[in-house]
Amino acid sequence: MKRPEEAFRSWTSRAGTVKVRNVLNPLLWTIALVFPTSVVAVYLLRDDAILKLVFAALGGAPVLVTLITYIILLFLDPDRLQSEEYQLRHHALQILYRKDATAEIVDIVNEMPRLEIERKQGKDEQ
Structure with a gap:
């Protein structure tokens, strides 16, 4: 079994080789990095209501921005989604x-x- 440092190093090296295929890929990568981190932070900070709300908003913001961007591009410039x-x-x-x-x-x-x-x-x- 890999140590956590080795697993993280291999994961980050693979992340650098991903090709951007459309305009939403950077936003999807942001979701992939921020959302799980925020979920873990919300769980660990479940006793502090203010920090829990801050991390929940931080985790939900990229999802909301990606959905809004997708809807805007869907109607204004659908070719950019290709x-x-x-x-x-x-x-x-x-x-x-x-x-x-x-x-x-x-x-x-x-x-x-x-x-x-x-x-x-x-x-x-x-």
Whole structure:
């Protein structure tokens, strides 16, 4: 079994490698760190009513802010709730469409390169 210091060190090192995927991820990380800490503090300070309320408010504030942010973005700018990868692809498609309205959209993962298609057509004709 790991000692608490080792467990904390491995947890924090993994937290540094998480990629931000959308605008809410930093707020969700704040909830993940502040809320459990506040719950433990409320439990330990259950005899002191004022400190218990302060830590309960401190733990609930990130949850409330995240919910309000989600609702605002849902109506004002829903694309920001999408992943970074989606936003980059969407932006690239918008640029492509602005250049030429008749541009063909090619899925590079599933489509065969055009040179290979032309070579195969040339061999079939011979």
